[in-house]
Amino acid sequence: MQMDSYYFHDDAHFFAGCGVPGSPDLPFADLIASLSEPLPEVARQSAFREYRGVGLELPGTARGGTGNGINIHRRMMDVLGRMGPATEEEQRPQHQQQQAAGAVESSRGFRHMMRERQRREKLSQSYADLHAMVSSRSKDKNSIVQSAAVYIHELKVAKEQLQRRNDELKAKILGHDAQQQCVKVQFEVDEPSSSIDSMIGALTRLKSMNVKTRGIHSILSGQRLTTEMNVETTIAACEVEKAVEEALQEVERNQLPDSEAPFPGSRSAWPQTSHVQNVF
Incomplete structure (x- = not known):
């Protein structure tokens, strides 16, 4: 701040008829010099500070300047206008792919997660x-x-014991002796005179030989008698x-008249077969 030079006038005409009053000696030179010096600028208080980040300056601008005298707002709008649409078009498919x-x-x-939970x-x-x-007692998985x-081991042992006991009871009920041989007798007779008489004759002969019968299975199909017996014998x-x-043969001879009976001692003319198989 600079002031014009002060011009001192003569004060005699203001005091007509009177003497000019005395004036104290003042340091006018120092006062003028102090007024000519500029006042210090007062720091402006603001809640914002300038952010000086790296790489955030607009092209053509220098740090601390506006760049070629162009308005910063206009330049910002131009930059956003150039980069906005292209960026949105590029980011839209990427965003969709990411979604x-x-x-x-x-x-x-x-x-x-659901499979693991199940x-x-x-x-x-x-x-x-x-x-x-x-x-x-314990709910621990290892226990x-x-x-x-x-x-499970106890159940296996109990099963083996029950199996042995079952075999013993079977042998006791059937009266099977381990020293006796068990065989399976199978015979077939075509057109028997009497199937019942044939069965009775076979059993009577086995009984006379001290053969013990354990089971009998007989089938009469048409004119053929098929019989299977399980017997014990030594x-x-x-x-x-x-x-x-x-x-x-004896049963069939007894069923026929004397005129049709074959000669004694010859083989029977009736078709019949028999087979014996060892069981154990």
């Missing part, structure tokens, strides 16, 4: 059922598995077979 990929990953992760629920339910069966293993199997054949 699609995120949806796929989310659904895949959700399915995996697997854990089934596993927990299986452990609970096993715990109820083995009556384990439940160990108790189940011991329980006699050779061939002897049993021969005895059965003779018994069947």
Whole structure:
């Protein structure tokens, strides 16, 4: 701030008829010099500070300047106008792809989570059922598995004991002696005179030989009689077979008149077969 030079006038005409009053000596030179010095600028208080980031300056501008005297707002609008539409078009497909990929990953992760949850629920339910069966004191999984293993071993031992007991009872009921031979006698007779008489004759002959019968299975189909017997005997199997054949021939001879009977001592003319097989 600079002031014009002060011009001193003569004060004599203001004091006509009187003497000019005395004036104290003042340091006018120092006062003028102090007035000619500029006042210091007062710092402006503001809540904002200038952000000086790296790489954020607009092209053509220098730090601390507006750049070629162009309005900063206009330049900013020009830059945004040039880069806005292209950026939106480029970002839109990328955003859609990201959304699609995120949806796929989310659904895949959700399915995996649900499968894992179902697997854990089934596993927990299986452990609970096993715990109820083995009556384990502890609900720890290792304790439940160990108790189940011991329980299964006990069941196997009990099964073997019951199987042996069952075999003993069967042998006792059937009266089977381990020293006696068990054989299966099979015979067939075509057009028998009487199927009942044939069966009775075969059984009577076996009884006379001290052969014990364990089971009989007979089928009469058309004109053929098929019989299967399980017997116990100490006699050779061939002897049993021969005895059965003779018994069947004798039954057939007894059923026919004397005129039609074959010559004594000759083989029978009736078609019949027999077979003996060892069972054990």
